[in-house]
Amino acid sequence: MKSKNIAIIGYLYLSLTACFSGVYSHTLEFNPRESLRVAVLPFVRVDEEGEVLQAESGLAVDQVPLLSSELADTPEDYIRKLVQSDLNEGPLDPLSPYLVDTELPHHGFGLPDGRFDYRKIYETPASQLCVHFLDCDAVLLGRIFKWERAYYGVQSVNAVGIELTLLAADGDQVLFSSRGEDYDSRGLSKGPTGYTSAVLEPIKGLDSQIILDLSERVISKMLSPLKVPGGTNTPKTPPPAIYATSHDGAGGTLTRTKPLVLLMYASAGARASFSIGNAVRSIPMEEHSPGHYYGEYHPLPSDHFSQQEVSFFVEDGHGRVTSRVASREPVSLLPAP
Amino acid sequence: MRFNDLFFLLGLRRVTALSALLALLFLSACGPRATVHPGFDPGASRLVAVLPLKEDGVIARERSSALYKELISELRNSGFVVLEPEVLTFSSTKDFSTELAGLSERFGVGIIAQLEVASHSENDFFLGYYNTLAGHLRLHNPSGVVTVEVEHRESQRGGLLFQSGQIVQGISEQLANSRGENTDLLVSRFIRTVVRKLPRVRGLESDIEVLQATVTKPEVKLLEDEVAQICVRGSVNSIASVSFDGQSAGLREVTPGYYCTILRVKEFVERGARAHVELRTPFGSSRRESFSLAM
Numbered sequence: 001m002k003s004k005n006i007a008i009i010g011y012l013y014l015s016l017t018a019c020f021s022g023v024y025s026h027t028l029e030f031n032p033r034e035s036l037r038v039a040v041l042p043f044v045r046v047d048e049e050g051e052v053l054q055a056e057s058g059l060a061v062d063q064v065p066l067l068s069s070e071l072a073d074t075p076e077d078y079i080r081k082l083v084q085s086d087l088n089e090g091p092l093d094p095l096s097p098y099l100v101d102t103e104l105p106h107h108g109f110g111l112p113d114g115r116f117d118y119r120k121i122y123e124t125p126a127s128q129l130c131v132h133f134l135d136c137d138a139v140l141l142g143r144i145f146k147w148e149r150a151y152y153g154v155q156s157v158n159a160v161g162i163e164l165t166l167l168a169a170d171g172d173q174v175l176f177s178s179r180g181e182d183y184d185s186r187g188l189s190k191g192p193t194g195y196t197s198a199v200l201e202p203i204k205g206l207d208s209q210i211i212l213d214l215s216e217r218v219i220s221k222m223l224s225p226l227k228v229p230g231g232t233n234t235p236k237t238p239p240p241a242i243y244a245t246s247h248d249g250a251g252g253t254l255t256r257t258k259p260l261v262l263l264m265y266a267s268a269g270a271r272a273s274f275s276i277g278n279a280v281r282s283i284p285m286e287e288h289s290p291g292h293y294y295g296e297y298h299p300l301p302s303d304h305f306s307q308q309e310v311s312f313f314v315e316d317g318h319g320r321v322t323s324r325v326a327s328r329e330p331v332s333l334l335p336a337p
Numbered sequence: 338m339r340f341n342d343l344f345f346l347l348g349l350r351r352v353t354a355l356s357a358l359l360a361l362l363f364l365s366a367c368g369p370r371a372t373v374h375p376g377f378d379p380g381a382s383r384l385v386a387v388l389p390l391k392e393d394g395v396i397a398r399e400r401s402s403a404l405y406k407e408l409i410s411e412l413r414n415s416g417f418v419v420l421e422p423e424v425l426t427f428s429s430t431k432d433f434s435t436e437l438a439g440l441s442e443r444f445g446v447g448i449i450a451q452l453e454v455a456s457h458s459e460n461d462f463f464l465g466y467y468n469t470l471a472g473h474l475r476l477h478n479p480s481g482v483v484t485v486e487v488e489h490r491e492s493q494r495g496g497l498l499f500q501s502g503q504i505v506q507g508i509s510e511q512l513a514n515s516r517g518e519n520t521d522l523l524v525s526r527f528i529r530t531v532v533r534k535l536p537r538v539r540g541l542e543s544d545i546e547v548l549q550a551t552v553t554k555p556e557v558k559l560l561e562d563e564v565a566q567i568c569v570r571g572s573v574n575s576i577a578s579v580s581f582d583g584q585s586a587g588l589r590e591v592t593p594g595y596y597c598t599i600l601r602v603k604e605f606v607e608r609g610a611r612a613h614v615e616l617r618t619p620f621g622s623s624r625r626e627s628f629s630l631a632m
Contacts (some may be wrong), residue, residue, distance in 0.1 A: 034583065081411075088413075096415070195501070216522065281587030283600065284586050299566060302589070
């Protein structure tokens with residue numbers, strides 16, 4: 001009898017947790033190492049049919065008195081900010097939100113009351129937005145199809161569902177799409193320790209901080225394919241290596257009559273470059289034979305610097321970069337007479 | 338003891354217990370404290386430079402770096418236009434006011450922000466954890482005067498010790514803490530809270546201009562058989578680069594708004610590389626112009 005009760009409780013627990021586990025899916029049709037300039041458009045709430053709902057002005061994230069704190073943002077604004085912050089950490093180049101939010105109304109995508117015309121924004125092709133005034137390579141659309149907090153007495157459930165779509169300005173091709181739906185619950189499914197906690201914990205689960213933290217986790221998971229160089233396939237090969245470097249800047253002072261010649265022996269098939277301090281950035285090197293790289297620095301008439309280190313860089317096809325500072329002394333270039 | 342005295346004492350204890358509970362609720366709900374000084378100008382420019390964090394070793398370098406990036410992101414999200422950290426030159430050893438005035442003169446920033454981390458602790462008790470982060474966010478005007486100051490202490494607790502009513506939640510939180518996920522949330526909550534407390538700045542109409550980068554079609558001049566000079570005109574004080582099939586080379590600002598470099602281009606010409614120049618303003622917006630290397 002006791003084992004039967006334990007089995008029933010176990011079955012109920014597994015059923016409850018199974019109901020409230022996250023579902024994520026994505027498609028990736030471009031190399032995320034490509035530094036695309038992305039305009040993150042204002043996000044929208046959508047209904048079950050996917051129709052855009054016009055946002056109510058002044059609607060804050062839900063507040064439950066004594067339990068949760070009020071935020072000034074709507075769920076759409078809050079999630080858009082999370083996405084902006086997350087994209088800033090990756091190779092994509094998001095446009096300034098101030099620029100996007102200022103230019104959209106100026107070009108007819110605002111309503112007389114100052115709100116965005118979301119339906120018009122989401123019905124306009126990306127090419128039109130990017131080419132005509134935003135000057136971007138792609139636009140990122142965000143649709144929130146679920147933002148719920150439900151209280152069931154012995155359980156409370158927070159649910160977030162978001163869909164992100166990255167559209168190319170050139171032809172409106174879908175470069176990346178990601179759909180995430182996840183839950184965070186409090187109460188029976190999280191193992192209450194007594195009658196008091198069985199009653200109190202579902203109520204505490206209505207704290208709005210829980211749904212905000214859940215949103216942050218969902219966005220982080222949804223955008224993770226964009227952060228890994230080359231997509232989701234983590235390379236198992238070792239990163240590129242630099243075996244030897246050299247340059248002919250003998251004595252440390254360069255001349256303007258001939259270029260500085262640089263040599264590097266490193267992993268074959270990589271993108272190689274060198275820099276001289278902060279004065280000269282990222283000059284490409286040529287691979288003359290597998291693993292043997294050659295570069296030249298030709299001074300401009302305006303170039304001059306003092307005691308700058310020469311650094312070499314190699315980058316493989318997965319975006320991994322190895323660098324090394326030349327072992328020779330720093331170099332200087334006197335101002336042109 | 339008389340029955341009335343006992344009843345009175347019991348009543349007093351109930352009131353005391355209730356007061357203590359209320360006090361605990363209020364204390365736990367204490368939020369950031371913002372002070373707006375008389376010198377604050379709500380009509381000032383919304384161009385902001387964010388100085389390196391002041392932390393005196395109270396926080397690990399990777400956390401400090403995450404805090405700094407999160408601050409820049411959140412300021413951008415809040416409508417400020419933030420100077421790119423790569424172009425920011427600031428020396429903590431030189432005169433503070435002079436450095437700020439230099440930033441304002443060079444880039445036109447109206448606000449200089451700096452976050453000072455007062456304390457940071459991560460305490461893992463195995464059965465629970467308690468993490469805190471406290472600091473001040475200060476806004477200065479170009480003269481170096483503090484105009485706004487926001488002080489906040491964010492704390493975070495969990496694990497079985499603090500989630501005694503939810504076993505699974507407690508274990509889940511403890512595991513997340515051991516992976517460092519909770520500290521990321523602590524940092525983002527702290528930054529979000531302090532930035533949200535900043536007073537609104539209307540900004541100037543000219544602020545949008547710094548986000549409108551300009552760049553011309555590049556001039557390509559063959560100097561020797563395999564070497565070419567590539568020059569381009571555009572917004573001043575910008576970061577310019579030329580890209581061949583995604584491999585970038587930096588251009589130097591020869592005169593204000595005129596950028597050049599000299600490169601070996603034989604390999605790029607031979608494989609017909611797609612070339613474009615890009616100009617990125619000090620405030621992060623960029624413009625590209627494609628061109629042909631065929632000579």
